[in-house]
Amino acid sequence: xxxxxxxxxxxxxxxxxxxxxxxxxxxxxxxxxxxxxxxxxxxxxxxxxxxxxxxxxxxxxxxxxxxxxxxxxxxxxxxxxxxxxxxxxxxxxxxxxxxxxxxxxxxxxxxxxxxxxxxxxxxxxxxxxxxxxxxxxxxxxxxxxxxxxxxxxxxxxxxxxxxxxxxxxxxxxxxxxxxxxxxxxxxxxxxxxxxxxxxxxxxxxxxxxxxxxxxxxxxxxxxxxxxxxxxxxxxxxxxxxxxxxxxxxxxxxxxxxxxxxxxxxxxxxxxxxxxxxxxxxxxxxxxxxxxxxxxxxxxxxxxxxxxxxxxxxxxxxxxxxxxxxxxxxxxxxxxxxxxxxxxxxxxxxxxxx
Numbered sequence: 332x333x334x335x336x337x338x339x340x341x342x343x344x345x346x347x348x349x350x351x352x353x354x355x356x357x358x359x360x361x362x363x364x365x366x367x368x369x370x371x372x373x374x375x376x377x378x379x380x381x382x383x384x385x386x387x388x389x390x391x392x393x394x395x396x397x398x399x400x401x402x403x404x405x406x407x408x409x410x411x412x413x414x415x416x417x418x419x420x421x422x423x424x425x426x427x428x429x430x431x432x433x434x435x436x437x438x439x440x441x442x443x444x445x446x447x448x449x450x451x452x453x454x455x456x457x458x459x460x461x462x463x464x465x466x467x468x469x470x471x472x473x474x475x476x477x478x479x480x481x482x483x484x485x486x487x488x489x490x491x492x493x494x495x496x497x498x499x500x501x502x503x504x505x506x507x508x509x510x511x512x513x514x515x516x517x518x519x520x521x522x523x524x525x526x527x528x529x530x531x532x533x534x535x536x537x538x539x540x541x542x543x544x545x546x547x548x549x550x551x552x553x554x555x556x557x558x559x560x561x562x563x564x565x566x567x568x569x570x571x572x573x574x575x576x577x578x579x580x581x582x583x584x585x586x587x588x589x590x591x592x593x594x595x596x597x598x599x600x601x602x603x604x605x606x607x608x609x610x611x612x613x614x615x616x617x618x619x620x621x622x623x624x625x626x627x628x629x630x631x632x633x634x635x636x637x638x639x640x641x642x643x644x645x646x647x648x649x650x651x652x653x654x655x656x657x658x659x660x661x662x663x664x665x666x667x668x669x670x671x672x673x674x675x676x677x678x679x680x681x682x683x684x
Contacts, residue, residue, distance in 0.1 A: 333684060334630065334642060335387075336675040337609060338380075338668060339549055339582060340457040340505065341398060341649030342391030343661045348372040352654065369394045370445075377449040383669040387453045387502065390446040397653040398507050399425070399459050402492065403467075404436030413466045415513065419558035423653070428467040431476030433484040439504075440495030453502035457549070457649075460508045461489035461534050462527035482530070490537040493546065505582060506531065506548045508573075509648075512561040513553065515568050524572050535577045544605065547580025548573070554648035557616045557658040562587075566594045574601040584647040585611040586621075586629060595636040602641055610637070611647035612674065613667045615659060620666045626674020627681065634682060644675045 344352075351368035354360045376391035395401040403426065412427035439458045446454050468481050496504045508531065514523040535543060550573060553560035566588065574581070583598070585591055588611075598608055612629040613621055630644055650664040651657070 334639070334644065334675050334679045334682075335607065335609070336385075336644040336672055337387045337455055337582075338385065338389050339646045339649045340389050340392050340507070341651045342376050342393070342664050343651040343657060343659055344393055344654055345372050345375065345661060348393065349654070349657070373445060374449050377446060379665050380668070381450065381452065383665055384672045385452070385668060387455050388450065389455050389457060390442050392457065392649065392651075394442065394445070395654065398457060398649060399463055399652075401437050402435035402459065402464070402488070406433070406436060408467075412469075415553075415560055417553065417555060417558040417560050418562065419556065421556055421558065423555065425466055427469050428473065428481070431473060431481060431484070433467075433481055433488065435488045435492060438495050439492050440499040443496050443499040443501045447500055454500070455503045455505055456496040456501040457505045457507055458489075458492050458496060460506045460510070460527075460531055460548075461485050462508065462530050463510050464489070465527075465530060466510070486530070486533050489534045493534070494537070497542065497545065503545045503547060503580065505580070506546065506578070508548050508550050509553055511550045511573060512564050512569050515564045516561050521568065521572065524569065528572050528575050532575070532577050543577055544579035546578050547582055547609070548576050548578050549582035551584035551611075551648040554615055555653055556656055559616070567597060570594075570597055570601055574603075579605060580607050580609065582609045582645050583611060585633070586614040586647050587611070587616065591629075591632065592636065595633055599637050602637065607641050607643055608637060609643035609645040612644045613646040613671045615646055615648050615650045615664070615667065618659070618663065620663060621670045621674070623670050623673040623677055626670050627677040630675055630678035631681060634678065639682060639684070644671060646671065
């Protein structure tokens with residue numbers, strides 16, 4: 332037995348890559364030069380992941396515009412979609428679909444294949460949830476393209492995205508469901524949350540029970556420019572519905588939670604025997620790098636409540652879910668990851684594992 336430890340996903344992009352992206356948008360460099368910058372950032376990210384001692388890595392989402400919008404290339408979109416306000420006052424706005432059919436322009440399999448060229452370590456691939464992409468469909472509808480037709484296309488595309496990642500060699504796939512907690516802010520009745528869970532479960536119906544053990548879901552209150560969108564929403568309203576998702580893994584923000592023990596007690600009651608919960612022991616928003624001893628103590632706290640054989644550790648959120656988020660330095664992100672790896676190992680030793 333061991334205590335598993337995995338990253339969530341995104342790593343701050345190196346300044347050289349951000350400059351190359353800006354230059355490409357201004358048509359100052361060629362597509363080949365931009366591709367070279369992406370490849371170098373990916374190579375460096377994986378190398379630095381390996382140096383932290385991580386046994387499971389991601390591609391750091393180096394080539395994604397954001398964790399949510401990577402599939403949208405080539406779609407007919409307008410910029411005035413759903414707005415997501417953050418606590419510090421800044422807003423992220425999703426695009427609005429203007430025409431069907433809905434098809435992914437980019438699939439996650441390509442990210443797995445690119446990362447595999449630089450490492451032999453197990454790769455975890457993050458994908459955006461079908462529920463997040465459902466927000467692209469406008470409330471007024473689209474002439475000639477019904478909500479029912481869109482939903483059928485969305486389920487098919489989201490299923491293919493996960494399937495492609497698994498078939499390309501991903502050790503596991505993580506569904507990013509950060510809109511889960513936010514949904515309770517938008518609709519305190521919980522109906523929106525339950526609709527989101529039901530939609531994601533329709534995607535998961537396309538996989539066998541064994542395959543679903545390799546699929547997980549990540550929730551957090553958002554993490555963009557060191558701010559959140561739903562940290563004021565009580566976890567108690569989210570978790571009972573969240574644990575109805577037919578996955579084998581749950582990745583939960585916990586390090587920055589005000590009352591971790593209360594949440595962990597709820598998790599221990601909801602967790603089914605075949606599931607593993609990865610609790611956040613690193614706060615990406617806090618610029619202070621946790622020590623391995625602090626991480627150890629957080630793991631031991633969780634292990635006193637959650638069965639150790641169903642416990643893993645992770646980061647509360649990605650470090651840079653949107654490519655333009657430079658609020659956390661790249662060096663700090665990797666230092667925090669190293670602390671998670673080392674602190675989890677210390678806790679395992681103290682537990683006699």
